[in-house]
Amino acid sequence: MLLFLLRRLLSGAVVLAAVCCLAFLLLFFSTDDVASTILGEQATPDQIAAKNAELGLDRPLLERLAEWWAGALTGDFGASWFNNETVVAALAARLPVTLAVVAVAIVAIGVIATALGTTAAVRRGRADRAVQIGAAIGDALPSFLIGLLLVSLFVVALPWFPAVSTIAPGSGIGPWVASLTLPMIALLINGVAASAQQVRGAVLTQMSRDHVRTLCSRGLPEREILVRHVLRSAAPAGLTVLSLQFIGMLSAVVVLEQVFALPGVGTLAVSATTIGDLPLVMGVVAYTTVIVVVVNLLVDVANGWLNPKVRVA
Template sequence: MLNFILKRVGAGVVVLAAISFFTYILLYFSSTNIARNILGEYASQEQVAAKEIELGLDQPLLTRFFDWARHAITGDFGTSWFNSESVVQAITTRLPITLTLVVVSIVCIAVVATLLGMAAAVKRGWIDRLVQGAAVVGDAIPNFVLGIILVTIFAIQLQLFPATSSIAPDSGANAWVLSMTLPVIALVINGVTSSAQQIRSAVIKQLEKDYVRTLRSRGISEREILFKHVLRSAAPAGLTVLSLQFVGMLGGVVIIEQIFALPGMGALAVQSTTMGDIPLVMGVVLYTVIIVIIVNLLVDLINGWLNPKVRVS
């Protein structure tokens, strides 16, 4: 198991280094006139040149990257070029909002999709047709469209929830619940149908195997067979789908956060990328990649525990 973990961690470190390097290169070639954007259009050429020297923009690409990496390894991601806010502080104040939105949505998707997928696989009939039809419809409707519909009905017309987020640094639980409910519902509706379809297929595949018939012939109850044996064997497929949804959701909540005015990582990423704020963009990318690596590692560990064959693959 230790070798299994070390291999996954080593692979994660390589991925992190590669993504950091290529992201920095892309920012280097796509960001232009950064010093001018910071100082404004009325700044003199001498002021712009001095600002470029101050920010290290006059240095070669590799020199700039390795200087940034040397500090990043120690946890120093620098400060924003536009407002001098610490990159770590800017991210840590917004990251809990995005993580709360994504984690709560994934947990709800996992519970509902598992129940629907197992019911469709076991009962078949109308619920099976419903799950398969909903999977097609759910994939066809983007979550931001669902978000707009939810805001229109429940926030503007019925006024049951706020149309925009009321989350602030000193907000209580009530503000978090009211601000997060509609975004979570939009993400869950969009994600639960496809996950239920995948879990349904995995459960059906397990139900057709010989060990299920053997367990039934021994008089073991159907409930025990489903929840103790079939669900465990089908879990790796479901976990893989959920991990992919988590990764996609982590990068795809930008529009949802914009619709509901949530002060999360999405708005920060869009703003920093538009301005060419390289330290802030690199911080956002690095934190996001680290979270993805941790999630994938946890999924691999759970799959390795459920299926020992995974540990030697």
């Protein structure tokens, strides 16, 4: 198991390094106008040249990349070029909002999708058809469209939720619940639709196995067979789907934060990319990549614990 973890950690480190280097390379060619944007249209060529030198934009790519890695490895991602706020402080203020939405949604998706998918696999008939129809409809609707429908219904027509996020430093749980409920529902509807189908297929596959049919012929209780044998064997497939859902949600929440005016990492990433704030963009890329790598590592560990064949593979 230790060798299994070391291999996963090494592959995660390689992915992190590759993503950060590629992002820095792409951003390197989009910072030509940053100095003039910061100084304004009235800036002279000498002022722009001085600002470029101050930001290090006049230095070679490899030198700037090495400097960024030297700071990143010590936890120093620099400061915003536009407001001098440190990248760590900016992410610390906004990351909890994004993670709260995604984490609660993914846990709810795991519970609801498992229940619906298992019911559809075991109770073939109306329940199965209802789950499949609902999953097809939910899967066809993108999360941002669901978000717009929720805003139209529960913010405009029925003002049950605030139109603008009320989350602020030191705010209690009330503003968090009021601001994050609708985005979580938007992610939940789309995520359950995709995951329920996968769980249904995995449960059906396990129920057709010879050892499961043998257990049924011996008269063991259906619930015991389902929980101890079928769901345990089907869990790796479900966990893999959930990890993919988590990664997809990190992308979807960027748009949802614009729809619901949430002060999250997605909003920060959009604004920083628009103005070419390289330190902030690189901080967002590094942090989100670390989160994805950690989630995938946890899923691999869980799959290895549930299925020893995964560790051998």
